[in-house]
Amino acid sequence: MSIGDLPTSGAGPPTGLDAYVRSFLSCLRAAGYTEKTLEDRRRPLSAFVDWLAKRQVSIGDVDESQVAAFLRRLKRGRQVARRSLRGFLVHLRREAGGEASPPPCLDQAPGATLSAAYVDYLRNERGLTEQSVSVYLPFIRAFLAAGASSTGEVSPAAMGADDVRRFLLSRARGQCTESTRLCATSLRSFLRFLFLRGKTALDLSFAIPKVSKTRLASIPAVLSPDEVEQILLAADRPTPSGRRDHAILLLLARLGLRAGEVVTLDLGDIHWRTGEILVRRKGRFLDRLPLPADVGKALALYVQQGRGSSSSRRVFLRIQAPHVGLTGPASVGHVVRKALDRAAVPRRCRCAAHLFRHSLATRMIRHGASLPEIAEVLRHRSLSTTGIYAKVAFETLRGVARPWPSSGGDR
Numbered sequence: 001m002s003i004g005d006l007p008t009s010g011a012g013p014p015t016g017l018d019a020y021v022r023s024f025l026s027c028l029r030a031a032g033y034t035e036k037t038l039e040d041r042r043r044p045l046s047a048f049v050d051w052l053a054k055r056q057v058s059i060g061d062v063d064e065s066q067v068a069a070f071l072r073r074l075k076r077g078r079q080v081a082r083r084s085l086r087g088f089l090v091h092l093r094r095e096a097g098g099e100a101s102p103p104p105c106l107d108q109a110p111g112a113t114l115s116a117a118y119v120d121y122l123r124n125e126r127g128l129t130e131q132s133v134s135v136y137l138p139f140i141r142a143f144l145a146a147g148a149s150s151t152g153e154v155s156p157a158a159m160g161a162d163d164v165r166r167f168l169l170s171r172a173r174g175q176c177t178e179s180t181r182l183c184a185t186s187l188r189s190f191l192r193f194l195f196l197r198g199k200t201a202l203d204l205s206f207a208i209p210k211v212s213k214t215r216l217a218s219i220p221a222v223l224s225p226d227e228v229e230q231i232l233l234a235a236d237r238p239t240p241s242g243r244r245d246h247a248i249l250l251l252l253a254r255l256g257l258r259a260g261e262v263v264t265l266d267l268g269d270i271h272w273r274t275g276e277i278l279v280r281r282k283g284r285f286l287d288r289l290p291l292p293a294d295v296g297k298a299l300a301l302y303v304q305q306g307r308g309s310s311s312s313r314r315v316f317l318r319i320q321a322p323h324v325g326l327t328g329p330a331s332v333g334h335v336v337r338k339a340l341d342r343a344a345v346p347r348r349c350r351c352a353a354h355l356f357r358h359s360l361a362t363r364m365i366r367h368g369a370s371l372p373e374i375a376e377v378l379r380h381r382s383l384s385t386t387g388i389y390a391k392v393a394f395e396t397l398r399g400v401a402r403p404w405p406s407s408g409g410d411r
Helices: 017-030 035-054 064-073 078-095 112-124 130-146 161-172 177-196 225-233 240-255 259-263 293-305 329-342 354-366 371-378 383-392 394-400
Strands: 276-281 285-290
Touching: 017 035, 017 078, 035 064, 035 078, 064 078, 112 130, 112 177, 130 161, 130 177, 161 177, 225 240, 225 329, 225 354, 240 259, 240 293, 240 329, 240 354, 259 276, 259 329, 354 371, 354 383, 371 383
Parallel strands: none
Antiparallel strands: 276 285
């Protein structure tokens, strides 16, 4: 039986898998995928439909078991086929109105169901933002993968304090202190979740040691005012990606936004008439900031001539399909690193996006701004967070530093 021989219904949703394939490809086309990509997706989908038809599998029985069996038969192109079929199953379940029985979880990684429940807990019970969830989840997936059995099963009841500490120590090797601290925080949260859900008899979160981090131990890496302007001027503004990147860089340089705040910026957050911008910062707080003229001009140029059409309300979208919002703060970091390379400015730290934030605060303090004023501009909740910038006021510090004792002087 060929694709065209599959039955369709005259009313309601189509019952032939070929019709669902066509509607799925139409959705991809509307999302901005190129015709070449659509053709690459069409081939494994058509082969999968033919394979199902020969085995007389109904729509209601299509699930991951058939996908896995089909993929095992492929000798090449398995990665593209897996990606295509995974998206097709999501589309099929949505369009079929529940005819296809949903599996426990699309993700086949060890402990996928457990990690999905944890994400739901973070969002709905703990009230964490998507940015925080995206930070926690990779550590938890790695932890579950490390504790999985040979069959891929994860048993929380079998976890012990030694297993937790062993994983943390293995992750800490070769990593910076901040990465290790985030890993410990994520594990502590996840283990507390397991205990609250009755998955473990003991609260293993107490087995996570505190990660030592000396406050104000280093001087923040900064860019000089000339380097900031050099980076802004080097943006390739005639292209859509250049317009987007230039607007992002101006938000970082002029307003000192965090990378996550740039990612979550919504079209409705820009108040053009009043010249203001609404920023969603950490802790679900909202801040209303003035919109400088050059930042507003760059945003307007990108929205009108670079952003394109999309159902997403996020201001900044991916350049490649699907044209949805940026995936996370790492995307902004990539934009900054690319801009640094284009302007031939050397990289100074891992947190590339924070370079502009540090530079803005440093420029303010060297022009006589007080720490409370800097804290207000950077929207710090605690003045102690702003204290690190006191270390960059070198000329001021010289006035309070005691002279170095000379040889033979009084003790």
